[in-house]
Amino acid sequence: MSAKTLYDKLWDDHLVKQRDDGSCLIYIDRQLLHEVTSPQAFDGLKLAKRQPWRLDANIATPDHNVPTDKAERSQGIAGIKDETSRIQVQTLDDNCKEFGVVEFDIFDERQGIVHVVGPEQGLTLPGMTVVCGDSHTATHGAFACLAHGIGTSEVEHVLATQCLVQKKSKNMLVKVDGVLGEGVTAKDVVLAIIGKIGTAGGTGYAIEFGGQVFRDMSMEGRMTVCNMAIEAGARVGMVAVDEKTIAYFKDKPFAPKAEQWDAAVAYWQGLTSDADAQFDAVVELDGNAIEPQVSWGTSPEMVLPISAKLPTLDSANDAVQRSSWQRAYQYMGLTPEQAITDIKLDRVFIGSCTNSRIEDLRSAAAVIKGRKVANTVKQAMVVAGSGLVKKQAEAEGLDKIFTEAGFEWREPGCSMCLAMNADKLLSGEHCASTSNRNFEGRQGNGGRTHLVSPAMAAAAAIAGHFVDVRGF
Numbered sequence: 001m002s003a004k005t006l007y008d009k010l011w012d013d014h015l016v017k018q019r020d021d022g023s024c025l026i027y028i029d030r031q032l033l034h035e036v037t038s039p040q041a042f043d044g045l046k047l048a049k050r051q052p053w054r055l056d057a058n059i060a061t062p063d064h065n066v067p068t069d070k071a072e073r074s075q076g077i078a079g080i081k082d083e084t085s086r087i088q089v090q091t092l093d094d095n096c097k098e099f100g101v102v103e104f105d106i107f108d109e110r111q112g113i114v115h116v117v118g119p120e121q122g123l124t125l126p127g128m129t130v131v132c133g134d135s136h137t138a139t140h141g142a143f144a145c146l147a148h149g150i151g152t153s154e155v156e157h158v159l160a161t162q163c164l165v166q167k168k169s170k171n172m173l174v175k176v177d178g179v180l181g182e183g184v185t186a187k188d189v190v191l192a193i194i195g196k197i198g199t200a201g202g203t204g205y206a207i208e209f210g211g212q213v214f215r216d217m218s219m220e221g222r223m224t225v226c227n228m229a230i231e232a233g234a235r236v237g238m239v240a241v242d243e244k245t246i247a248y249f250k251d252k253p254f255a256p257k258a259e260q261w262d263a264a265v266a267y268w269q270g271l272t273s274d275a276d277a278q279f280d281a282v283v284e285l286d287g288n289a290i291e292p293q294v295s296w297g298t299s300p301e302m303v304l305p306i307s308a309k310l311p312t313l314d315s316a317n318d319a320v321q322r323s324s325w326q327r328a329y330q331y332m333g334l335t336p337e338q339a340i341t342d343i344k345l346d347r348v349f350i351g352s353c354t355n356s357r358i359e360d361l362r363s364a365a366a367v368i369k370g371r372k373v374a375n376t377v378k379q380a381m382v383v384a385g386s387g388l389v390k391k392q393a394e395a396e397g398l399d400k401i402f403t404e405a406g407f408e409w410r411e412p413g414c415s416m417c418l419a420m421n422a423d424k425l426l427s428g429e430h431c432a433s434t435s436n437r438n439f440e441g442r443q444g445n446g447g448r449t450h451l452v453s454p455a456m457a458a459a460a461a462i463a464g465h466f467v468d469v470r471g472f
């Protein structure tokens, strides 16, 4: 039998049927549902008078539209001021009740961003196919899952049949060897990768992240990297199973127990690419050389190390890049050759499915401890990815570190990652954000997003402008 990549193995293990034109039917083990992309899917089921094919494969939680303000949150759904948002969250509740789907609702301490909640609960497990009507479903690939976002009509299809029509992607290996320097994190690694290959670099590929840097990385860090595979153009990002992957699931609420655990572990251990597996493309980076990164433009590929100056238009690769840089400069209110450290911040957001897990909050708190947010920064907020992350952070006293420094300590949800709830930038404001997208208007009309790691966001909040967290 020929050697297989991890992706080949996951694919083959879930293949139900392959047609001559290459289209395939694959079996889906887990579907995560949120309020934005599920209403029409449930409506479709109702119209067709169908029931979910395998009810317990589905799990729901509201995240995009929920308020993060404590007072608003304490009123539950009634506390959501925006009508569309309120209806969406109410509709998720109603649909879950009607169909019997388990939901971690707005009052449940397990509620949070779907991509934080799934692994945290052991609802995401190695070797699974995981889908969600959400592009950042790639996050779950950190656990050697075949995980990707799907559209609303596909959400309905999976609800009804537990299967999905797909075409297989090509295999890409992104290999980062070496050892990351102090203060350099998973976020910097993935931003550096996107800076190198561009936002279309992974188009048509399933990316496996391999090499010493990912082996050394925590599961939280691997999630941060896989989360942004979609920003590199790939629908799927994965890391092979190792001892850390297995240890992560021990005693998770929905993880297998007793003999089932042993059987699962035996299967999980095979979820690696064979030593002689062939990849269609290989990209290599030197982990020793990666610096803390800051995005300066309106695409995640417009990213540079903290020590850099913004590029001149003449250094663009071609006319297309030149004009997109030109537009980005205009939108961001920045000028070529400005030092990244000269960029001043109006707001700082630590949160999102990229960087709102306990390790992220710990790393931000370590920088902030005993310091104060600069008085030129209008707002600095920390939004845990789930109720359980929030609870854990509070048990460790991290909330005190944040609030004493002048940060707001919010309720879990997507928050300022995207302008679908009350947390938004005003036009022209610069925000150091630990999220994953910096498109025009992403955090609010006219808002200017800079993607960074939690430690870099924390340092920027204290300094009032970007600084190198190494030695800060």
Ligand SMILES: CC(C)[C@H](C(=O)O)[C@@H](O)C(=O)O
Pocket: 036, 037, 064, 133, 134, 135, 136, 149, 418
């Ligand atoms: C709202 C949702 C469909 C969207 C996505 O697919 O990713 C959002 O989560 C995002 O990050 O832009």
Ligand code: SF4
Pocket: 063, 064, 113, 134, 136, 352, 353, 354, 413, 414, 417, 418, 435, 436
């Ligand atoms: S936190 Fe941001 S990126 Fe993640 S699911 Fe929510 S909106 Fe999308």
